[in-house]
Amino acid sequence: MIEKNDQPRTTPEPAVRMPVLTVEFCGELFPVAPGEPFVIGREGQLEIDDNPYLHRRFLQISDNASLWWLGNVGSALTATVADEQGSMQAWLAPGAQLPIVFDKTVVWFTAGPTTYELSILVQEPPFMQVTDPAADAAGAETIGPMTFTPDQRLLILALCESMLRDGARGAGSIPSSADAANRLGWKITKFNRKLDNVCEKLTRAGIRGLHGGPEKLAVNRRARLVEYALAARLVERADLDLLDGLADVT
Missing domain, CATH: 2.60.200.20 (Tumour Suppressor Smad4)
Structure with missing residues (x-):
């Protein structure tokens, strides 16, 4: 006589191996x-x-x-x-x-x-990037997906300087508008005007967090600009030579 087993046999699912x-x-x-x-x-x-x-x-x-x-x-x-x-x-x-x-x-x-x-x-991520050398060469004369004027580029560099100089990749400070303007040798009115132009250009390109009410136009806007500039590689450490060269001009 063959006995029936009321409990069906199941095969345990293999444990998922997560990437390190x-x-x-x-x-x-x-x-x-x-x-x-x-x-x-x-x-x-x-x-x-x-x-x-x-x-x-x-x-x-x-x-x-x-x-x-x-x-x-x-x-x-x-x-x-x-x-x-x-x-x-x-x-x-x-x-x-x-x-x-x-x-x-x-x-x-x-x-x-x-x-x-x-x-x-x-280690062993689920997505691997493929770099297009032609695309890199085509973008060599621009900053990220768009172009900036020399003054706009200097402004971004002045705000990102602390983070770019920190080779250990840890923490850096964002300068006040007055300190950044002084670093560039500009009047504060010129700095604020250039900052408006940069934020408006990025906002039109779909970048969020750079425009808001009057109470949101100080630290928050500068912080968001620094984070995006670093993430999108708008400026890099090698570009700091442009800031260091200001002393030779003034």
């Missing part, structure tokens, strides 16, 4: 384990610093649906996210999340007067 993910900040590496959220902020697995403007829990890395995800679990601050080449940029608002698909993803965010930069490194 590591966060790099100020030259230190922080491995992220699947199944446990990795929190970045004043508290968490990666404690940035004791900046009172920074959320205790700001960014979170977690795994879901066979992918790594970066989420903004804060309530006010935003983050700018880009791939290493600057061909993809995203603005991560509170409550938003996006998949981490590149081998190197760079994140910038600003809390008070300080802008931070960290990198997310993934």
